Amino acid sequence: MKYVVNNDNIEVFDASTFEPESILTSGQLFRFGLLENGDWWVETGENRAEITKIGDNHYKILTSNPKFFVNYFDFLTNYDIILERLGKFEMLRPALDYGKGVRLLRQPLVEVIINFIISANNNIPRIRKSVTGICERFGSKTDWGFAFPTLEQLSQATEQDFTDLGCGYRAPYLVDTIKRLGSEKILENLRNTDSTENARQILLSLKGVGPKVADCILLFGLNRYDVFPVDTWINKVYTNDFGGMETNRKKIAQWFVEQFGLDSGYCQQYLFYYKRKDITLK
DNA sequence: AGCCAGGCCCATT
DNA sequence: AATGGGCATGGC
Numbered sequence: 367m368k369y370v371v372n373n374d375n376i377e378v379f380d381a382s383t384f385e386p387e388s389i390l391t392s393g394q395l396f397r398f399g400l401l402e403n404g405d406w407w408v409e410t411g412e413n414r415a416e417i418t419k420i421g422d423n424h425y426k427i428l429t430s431n432p433k434f435f436v437n438y439f440d441f442l443t444n445y446d447i448i449l450e451r452l453g454k455f456e457m458l459r460p461a462l463d464y465g466k467g468v469r470l471l472r473q474p475l476v477e478v479i480i481n482f483i484i485s486a487n488n489n490i491p492r493i494r495k496s497v498t499g500i501c502e503r504f505g506s507k508t509d510w511g512f513a514f515p516t517l518e519q520l521s522q523a524t525e526q527d528f529t530d531l532g533c534g535y536r537a538p539y540l541v542d543t544i545k546r547l548g549s550e551k552i553l554e555n556l557r558n559t560d561s562t563e564n565a566r567q568i569l570l571s572l573k574g575v576g577p578k579v580a581d582c583i584l585l586f587g588l589n590r591y592d593v594f595p596v597d598t599w600i601n602k603v604y605t606n607d608f609g610g611m612e613t614n615r616k617k618i619a620q621w622f623v624e625q626f627g628l629d630s631g632y633c634q635q636y637l638f639y640y641k642r643k644d645i646t647l648k
Numbered sequence: 649a650g651c652c653a654g655g656c657c658c659a660t661t
Numbered sequence: 662a663a664t665g666g667g668c669a670t671g672g673c
Binding site for chain 2: 394485486489491573575577579582598599600615642
Binding site: 487488489490491492495529532533534535536537614 | 663667668669670671672673
């Protein structure tokens, strides 16, 4: 993959490891969609991009903030090398072939924490609805819609607000976590620690954050790749496709990390996307 | 209609 | 440390 950063767009060439549909529907983010002209749109933080296909393996990312999206789409990482390493595992090849256009997004930390607290025991369409509602209710107006709210804006939200937005029993968790993020040095400590396990323990102290959600935050918000979030889908992959006998999800995650090391986070995302390939999210 | 969803909290053992 | 019941709410 090659890319050129311009004033109001990024042009992507040889994009075998950049496929908008794969990236956006792989369950990492919840504010995206398909326009009538076939372009994909994505919003995160206070930014928006539209991705238009120019030709085979050739895209243009239209945005007023190209620098942000170079980082967001993880363009500094060489995915060919990751695919080559993981491809040595024979059983991964169908998933890698199907999902080679997936990338691991480098997302704003607070947004990831809120999104994945909402994700627990929930379905993706409903998560999208709640997250979108939170932006519309508490985020700043933008040229195209609404930004994801800042921590200060989020601190205005009550438990009733989150209930009204369809967050269900997670509403009190959100209020409690938002209050703590504003009053303690949690975000700073998360960013400063060298230890993934230390960061995990900090996250587990948050209400609504268990082992799986913590690993998603580590992966999508803190760019730690020695993690393997195990949800209901990965659980099926483990037992049905890998023939695993363990039932404890923390132990399943540890088993995967033993296999795939620092490629675990990428591997998990390819497997998750492949397992859900028959479920449409447009 | 009933099961399931990118699980977690909390009480009990 | 491990287990299990309860849980808001909408998608399918």
